[in-house]
Amino acid sequence: MIRLRNISKSYQRPGEGELKVLKDVSFDVERGEFVAIVGSSGSGKSTLMNILGLLDSPDCGEYELAGANVSSLSASELAGIRNSTIGFVFQQFHLLPRTTAIENVELPMVYSNTINGDTRKKAIDALCRVGLEERLTHYSGELSGGQQQRVAIARALINDPDIILADEPTGNLDQDSGRQIMDLFRKLNDAGSTIILITHDPELASQASRRVFIHDGRLSHAEAVMQSDRINMAFVSGSQPQGLSHE
Amino acid sequence: MNRKLLLKNSLRIMFRNKLRTLFMSIGVMIGVGTLIAGQSLGSGAEQQLNQRVNKIFSPGSIMLVSGTLTNADVEAVEQQMEQVVASAARFGGGESEISYQGVNHKAAVFGHTVEGETVWNRSVIEGRYFTNSDMSKTARVALLGHRLSELLFGADGDPIGEEILIASVPFRVIGVLEPAGIDPHGEDRDEDIYIPITTAMRRLNNTEYIGIAKLLVSDLEQVDEDADQVSEILRKEHNIAPGEDEDFAIYSSEFVGRMVVKTNRVLNVYMVAAAGVVLLVAAIVIASIMLVVVRERVAEIGLRKALGATEQNIGFQFLIEVVSVTLVSGLLGVGLGLGAANLVSLFTGMPVIVTTDSIALGLGAAALVGIASGIAPARKAARLDPVEALR
Numbered sequence: 154m155i156r157l158r159n160i161s162k163s164y165q166r167p168g169e170g171e172l173k174v175l176k177d178v179s180f181d182v183e184r185g186e187f188v189a190i191v192g193s194s195g196s197g198k199s200t201l202m203n204i205l206g207l208l209d210s211p212d213c214g215e216y217e218l219a220g221a222n223v224s225s226l227s228a229s230e231l232a233g234i235r236n237s238t239i240g241f242v243f244q245q246f247h248l249l250p251r252t253t254a255i256e257n258v259e260l261p262m263v264y265s266n267t268i269n270g271d272t273r274k275k276a277i278d279a280l281c282r283v284g285l286e287e288r289l290t291h292y293s294g295e296l297s298g299g300q301q302q303r304v305a306i307a308r309a310l311i312n313d314p315d316i317i318l319a320d321e322p323t324g325n326l327d328q329d330s331g332r333q334i335m336d337l338f339r340k341l342n343d344a345g346s347t348i349i350l351i352t353h354d355p356e357l358a359s360q361a362s363r364r365v366f367i368h369d370g371r372l373s374h375a376e377a378v379m380q381s382d383r384i385n386m387a388f389v390s391g392s393q394p395q396g397l398s399h400e
Numbered sequence: 401m402n403r404k405l406l407l408k409n410s411l412r413i414m415f416r417n418k419l420r421t422l423f424m425s426i427g428v429m430i431g432v433g434t435l436i437a438g439q440s441l442g443s444g445a446e447q448q449l450n451q452r453v454n455k456i457f458s459p460g461s462i463m464l465v466s467g468t469l470t471n472a473d474v475e476a477v478e479q480q481m482e483q484v485v486a487s488a489a490r491f492g493g494g495e496s497e498i499s500y501q502g503v504n505h506k507a508a509v510f511g512h513t514v515e516g517e518t519v520w521n522r523s524v525i526e527g528r529y530f531t532n533s534d535m536s537k538t539a540r541v542a543l544l545g546h547r548l549s550e551l552l553f554g555a556d557g558d559p560i561g562e563e564i565l566i567a568s569v570p571f572r573v574i575g576v577l578e579p580a581g582i583d584p585h586g587e588d589r590d591e592d593i594y595i596p597i598t599t600a601m602r603r604l605n606n607t608e609y610i611g612i613a614k615l616l617v618s619d620l621e622q623v624d625e626d627a628d629q630v631s632e633i634l635r636k637e638h639n640i641a642p643g644e645d646e647d648f649a650i651y652s653s654e655f656v657g658r659m660v661v662k663t664n665r666v667l668n669v670y671m672v673a674a675a676g677v678v679l680l681v682a683a684i685v686i687a688s689i690m691l692v693v694v695r696e697r698v699a700e701i702g703l704r705k706a707l708g709a710t711e712q713n714i715g716f717q718f719l720i721e722v723v724s725v726t727l728v729s730g731l732l733g734v735g736l737g738l739g740a741a742n743l744v745s746l747f748t749g750m751p752v753i754v755t756t757d758s759i760a761l762g763l764g765a766a767a768l769v770g771i772a773s774g775i776a777p778a779r780k781a782a783r784l785d786p787v788e789a790l791r
């Protein structure tokens with residue numbers, strides 16, 4: 154599904170020279186996987202997600218998404234893939250203000266070339282999938298944080314994407330709502346969705362079927378995580394992730 | 401792209417910010433309103449002026465004006481130019497005191513010939529016009545404009561056969577003139593009084609000079625050339641050496657028609673220029689408001705891009721938002737302009753002529769303002785980097 158090879162990304166800072174944010178990152182995700190990318194603040198998680206989500210392009214390296222080499226694609230082709238292949242879930246929800254849940258979920262269909270028929274009905278179906286059948290015509294401001302994030306997830310699902318990219322989806326939520334969101338992701342994964350979850354919280358990450366650690370722009374791959382055994386991990390390579398105690 | 405959904409989306413956004421949308425609309429409404437009002441009143445005024453001028457300067461007519469014009473001059477022209485099919489002298493126009501049983505009124509007194517009825521294009525609605533016998537007898541008979549008749553005899557009074565005084569000379573009223581309305585100089589021609597030209601020249605003024613004569617020519621295409629020929633004949637009759645100034649003036653219907661159109665154009669150009677300035681200001685206001693809007697909606701733009709919007713999609717959206725506002729404003733402006741024009745018409749009596757051309761012009765201008773002012777904000781929005789916009 155996803156194949157990253159030797160991806161690097163750096164930012165030019167005037168006066169400070171080059172800031173290397175991603176260093177030689179290689180990474181694969183299979184269809185149907187639920188992968189968590191874990192790392193502390195500033196480690197380069199969002200930068201990686203922007204590249205995975207085709208919002209940004211790497212300085213060098215190869216990125217294959219669903220069999221296509223994306224570095225050769227034009228800006229509008231990339232937009233088309235974002236629309237049909239990727240579903241984004243952001244930490245800040247990013248719902249349109251003063252807009253109903255249904256209309257928010259309809260938004261990706263505005264830019265879809267393949268969707269036709271009743272966009273409203275599709276939006277309602279997606280909202281039902283995330284358990285918001287009671288809040289269809291509520292405005293974004295009339296929803297709790299957890300409900301807003303569920304609207305965002307419904308929006309991410311609406312075009313049947315191959316991958317869901319979620320960057321700190323529970324970062325702005327209390328524990329309960331966060332748990333609901335994670336349950337939802339697991340359910341979606343059980344139903345076949347490929348999910349990449351980005352978080353700084355190793356415990357949250359442990360709910361994924363696989364964890365990958367990012368530290369200072371480098372990835373370290375860990376073996377599959379058992380729910381009961383969160384601390385004992387065998388690192389395939391690289392340094393120990395930050396935030397975990399030494400043993 | 402699902403345009404229906406996007407349009408619904410955009411219109412809702414514009415409708416939500418009512419105050420801001422109002423600020424964007426107001427200039428376009430006023431500008432288009434000015435344009436439409438100007439065009440409608442302008443066309444109306446042109447038509448009205450043309451009608452008034454045509455009453456006197458009917459197509460194919462030439463007017464001779466001179467303090468020393470005599471009947472002999474007019475006869476000479478008629479004899480030498482077979483294309484002159486009719487002519488009629490007119491005398492005077494000076495004001496005199498008119499009285500009837502103690503009611504006094506000042507009115508312009510004109511001396512007319514029998515031919516005047518057709519050549520000057522004004523007959524009677526009551527009674528009879530002058531006859532040859534009135535002319536030869538220098539009869540003391542008079543025709544009244546209907547307003548003057550009302551002033552002297554009241555609205556229901558019957559003036560025919562009554563005796564009135566013109567500058568203390570008794571005259572018998574034999575008819576009421578056709579309504580003529582206000583002339584291009586603003587005089588009410590329905591307060592005029594007509595008497596036989598012979599009576600006016602000999603009895604009242606004791607003069608040989610007729611003042612004005614109107615000629616009708618056969619070929620409407622040749623009026624200017626005919627006017628030149630008339631001028632040459634008159635120069636000979638008045639013994640004017642080459643290079644010397646003429647003591648007469650000649651106006652052709654063609655010449656006057658051109659003058660009318662020209663004056664009206666000038667008026668129209670002012671209105672269009674005023675509307676243009678308003679619309680220009682409106683475009684600048686809209687563009688700056690929209691630039692702020694784009695800045696406010698950075699996160700939305702970033703989100704839309706993440707969800708698959710291309711640069712064109714985003715640019716199109718902002719352009720549509722602006723153009724839909726200006727077009728709706730333009731429509732309201734058309735209504736406003738027509739309302740204003742009709743209001744002016746109500747008070748001034750000026751006719752209003754609405755053409756589809758002027759409405760198309762107004763809406764076209766509104767759309768143009770939208771596109772012109774929307775392009776910069778749309779480009780700015782389209783080029784936003786989604787990564788930065790979403791941060």
Ligand SMILES: Nc1ncnc2c1ncn2[C@@H]1O[C@H](COP(=O)(O)OP(=O)(O)OP(=O)(O)O)[C@@H](O)[C@H]1O
Binds near residue numbers: 174197
């Ligand atoms: N446009 C940019 N210009 C310069 N530096 C940048 C830019 N974007 C990110 N960085 C830097 O790159 C590093 C990684 O940023 P990134 O946003 O990927 O971190 P993160 O892992 O998502 O952190 P957080 O958990 O706080 O969201 C940071 O040090 C950040 O300051």
Ligand SMILES: [Mg+2]
Binds near residue numbers: 198199200320
């Ligand atoms: Mg981040």
